[in-house]
Amino acid sequence: MKVSSVAPQFVDRIPKTLEDGVLYISEKYSTAAHNCCCGCKGKVVTPLKEGRWLLKRNKGRVSLVPSIGNWSLACQSHYWIENNSVRWATRFTHSQIEANRTHDRKVLEAAHVERRMKERTLWQRIVDWIKSWF
Ligand SMILES: [Zn+2]
Incomplete structure (x- = not known):
């Protein structure tokens, strides 16, 4: 199932099994991970460091910059996470x-x-x- 929003969950360690629609964020390890928003169960890891992704927090809502392009996954999904919402971008x-x-x-x-x-x-x-x- 395609998800249209993600719920941020701050964790120490990224769990092995991820739930759809949850963006796991480990500030300790400067990384975030979620299941691909298209519902394909592909695990998407986004390191939160310079040159990779920036996590923006706004009143409990999160955004990831830049967009997430899952071209290593079969689905080739491309979307933005903005204020917990998934905004689908055009496919690459x-x-x-x-x-x-x-x-x-x-x-x-x-x-x-x-x-x-x-x-x-x-x-x-x-x-x-x-x-x-x-
Ligand atoms: Zn996918």
């Missing part, structure tokens, strides 16, 4: 999904390259240090 087209994936991959790659640079400089420093013995 195949090319939009690809564009999103490419974007995500680029962000990840950039982080990876940066990490490698740091590692290399550390390694370079170790090499220089060893060379200085001779």
Whole structure:
């Protein structure tokens, strides 16, 4: 059953089995999870951190920004959670999904390259240090 609203539930840990229509929010682990609002029982985990999702609270109601695009699920649902309401968005087209994936991959790659640079400089420093013995 498609749900049209979600009830926020603040928890320490996200439970293993999720109930439809409940948005579980763990501030402790900076994450939220819910069953896909289309009713397919797909578990949707939305990390609440920079670059991922932002949880907005307004008088006991919650919103998640940006929208939730479940393109890893068969249903490919796309919706917004705004003040506890589910607002259905247009489905992503195949090319939009690809564009999103490419974007995500680029962000990840950039982080990876940066990490490698740091590692290399550390390694370079170790090499220089060893060379200085001779
Ligand atoms: Zn679904």
